[in-house]
Amino acid sequence: MNSRLSFGIKNIFSIAARERCITNFKRLTIPRYGKIPTDAGSVLVPLCQVGGKPSLLYTVRATNLRGNGGEVAFPGGKTDHRDGSPTQTALRETFEEIGLAPDKIDVWGQGPPLPGRNNKIMITPVIGSIDNLTQDDLNINMNEIAEVFTVPIEMLCEPKNQFYTQFSNGFILPVFVIEEYKIWGITAYITHSFLSSILTKDVYRNEWMKKKIILDKIAVK
Template sequence: MNSRVSFGIKNIFSLASRERCMTNFKRLTIPRYGKIPTDAGSVLVPVCKVGDKPSLLYTVRSTNLRTNSGEVSFPGGRTDQDESPVQTALRETYEEIGLPPDKIDVWGQGPPLPGRNNKIMITPVIGSIETLSHEDLTINVNEIAEVFTVPIEMLCESKNQFYTQFSNGFILPVFVIEEYKIWGITAYITHSFLSSVLTKDVYKNDWMKKKIVLDKVTDK
């Protein structure tokens, strides 16, 4: 009899899944290139239940922003003086989408990862909102154009999984969900979270071996 435990989507909010996730997430492989940036920031990886479906929440950055405008990202930003990564993630989430810290159950944080163009080290913080409704959100339109959620089961479907190779040689996963293209550091954190919380019989995205390239994704 096979006694191996399968960690699936339905029990993703359980204590066992949470502990498994953070044990694995803290062991993330950190892509490195060049000199380590001195600037720091963090993002929140919001795990939420929309209806009865465990989902991840993403934002679309405003086209008015000077950097990464119009791109899909997690809520987050630069760290203020003397802030911890968790404090930064919670503050930025509240400032961007109006979700208050007391609605978020923080699981923990992973290691800092180099952001785009290696200009900032970004610490991913995982937090859950077991039941999310539109009334919980107040979007700051100066920073955020849109908020959307993606059921985790859709991120696990191979038809939505791709990869891209950047001009610096890095190969990273890409997710395409309807009109949304999730790529760069946001896709890498998404993949790392799913790999940490779910077992391989549930999340099977072996993107390094697939050889499926999304040509539309380029390193600007």
């Protein structure tokens, strides 16, 4: 049987895939530049089943927001004094933004904090799965979120949907373009890291990594 179908589609919710994912996710390479920010936040990486297809859930931030308005993001936000852990932050913010209740989310674990846009906040990605997500599970806060959408994992694995961008500070990050949605920045990096953690290289390969390795070698010379 095709390894892509057997592992990518049928086994992604298995205990073995979950253990592989968290073990690898905790070993993420952390891009660093400048001073480490003092502000902290968390995002949820929501793995869900939609129409029987393993998918990731994303939000489109409301255009009226002061920061990152109109951009694609995972649900999440800044740590609050009420939060006792990054996981609590991710679950609370997810509920406040899209109405997805914490008891609907099976938390797998978290990765290391990553620098967010402009290095102003450290963001901890928290992975959680939602079985058979339906529209009834959501209650979108339109003051913060303009739209919620899901992308099948297999579409994120398609080379035709994968691109990359190089920032002025030298960092090269992946970009995913799915129909009218552009997933970039820290959200794309977390997406790539999740896919790399849970899938084998024969299932998920991203050409931006090859470009990054080549440019890194040139920089060393």
